[in-house]
Amino acid sequence: MVDINSYEKNILFIKGEIEKAFQKIPLNKTPNYLYDPIQYVINGKGKRLRPILVHLVGQAYNAIPADLMKVGIAVELLHNFTLVHDDIMDGDDTRHGQKSVHNKWDNSTAILSGDALFVLAQLSLKGLSDFIHQRFNEVALTICEGQGMDKEFENNSSISMGEYLIMIGKKTGALLGLCAELGAILGGLSKEDAHNLFEFGLNLGLAFQIQDDFLEIFGHESNMGKSLGSDIFAGKQTALMILARDNNSNKWEEFINTKNSISDYQSYFVKNGIKTGTETIIQHYIYKAEKGLKVINEKKRNHLRQFTTMILNRTY
């Protein structure tokens, strides 16, 4: 039996501790040019999923909470740094329901404060092993590669599903993988065993991102925080578009060359098996993710399974 209450209490407790730790990051007050946007980002409405994942995995191995918090702060700051810079590159004016940094201030401010958020992430790793520093930065480079691929793919209508999966694996999956891996490393697991946790996070990230593409068409606007179809209409690659093209490129070309509403897309994707195909892919990666969890003792695995369910059901 899964003890829902205890999971929910645990998540609330972890989240509370994370917010406290964020307020304790030692920050100078000036120059305001640098620190005002940093305070703005740190106080933003992030869901803190990445540090929560670090803590949940670390808890399963009785890792030292203070060390988990160092890594948790570092991964969240790394995540925020990439969002601030990606928002400039993608021209996104809103983030977590408030103005993005480059929109509230300007590009220069967003470039510089993003840089400093990444430096603060590195400083948060103080006292941890060289291996943790290395893995952290290897994955940071992977994320840069993912963003580079994403930029290359813009308006490129010949991207295969394989290329797309590599891109989202680098851009979204690798950081969730890192969170789980470093939680395990701090819990004393060998590098090899900890790598299974990386695979768990990576596959969870793939499922999450493809589900994001899915909900962009079939979700409810109120839950998504953006209007339906916005990625497709902006010329971005999504799993559904690639599946539709792979399925019947002539028919798809003909469809997108006419002016279509979101409900036209919905019925095209349903009629041509794209909806079902996408759901199958999501299930495949959830299955793979859960396999990666098997390295953890069954009793201790529960909260991580509930975490998976929670973020895939988006009930947070």
Next chain:
Amino acid sequence: MVDINSYEKNILFIKGEIEKAFQKIPLNKTPNYLYDPIQYVINGKGKRLRPILVHLVGQAYNAIPADLMKVGIAVELLHNFTLVHDDIMDGDDTRHGQKSVHNKWDNSTAILSGDALFVLAQLSLKGLSDFIHQRFNEVALTICEGQGMDKEFENNSSISMGEYLIMIGKKTGALLGLCAELGAILGGLSKEDAHNLFEFGLNLGLAFQIQDDFLEIFGHESNMGKSLGSDIFAGKQTALMILARDNNSNKWEEFINTKNSISDYQSYFVKNGIKTGTETIIQHYIYKAEKGLKVINEKKRNHLRQFTTMILNRTY
């Protein structure tokens, strides 16, 4: 007696080793969007002054050359990362005699490749101590603060000399300080003794930057790689402007409110003692820098004194 030949041979040897090490940085080939600009920056015509300084200090204490090279690559990549991002923020279209990254490609490319250069800097520190990781990132944050102050100071005509010195100390001095400090740490010096070397580099950086302001007015265009007076005409703070304002703000206001050529500036600065005053400040920081060197055995100090002379005479 200073053995010039041996110094010059040593610098050539170190520079050759640095270039070889740069070519050996493990880099993926794709995505091109990310790695083409990185290759472009790495193959640029930087003078490698910062890694040379790491090696010269490290040599004085027989540090392990491979470790000096790790730090040398890291500080040079950190330097390049800041240049790529600063060039976007300042709208500078040329760097080291070639197009800056955002000019050759675009802002998004320059933001992302700058980010990745900084990640590569972190990765270069593999296997070194937690203290080195920390100091490296503390100084990276200091540099961000310096750039933040520089942006705040733009077109602000009430900046004091004290504020200006803090800004250039953070933006330019701290990195040279770090180079000398980490060379000493790798040579086995205590943190306290190594801090004297930080002070050496910091003061050298202050002398160098104020001299840069000086040569912007009194230098030869062919040596400066930019047209004389460009900072002043762009509304940037320089030591000479601040001295002139401190000296007689009404007279200075009156002067700058009329359309002046570079030779008008030159004669104003000569007549009002600003030229001599600036030279005195530069000498002051050279003197302070050399005091910081005294922690090094006199025989082993020679190459560092020659390095100081070389970079201040700009004979490289």
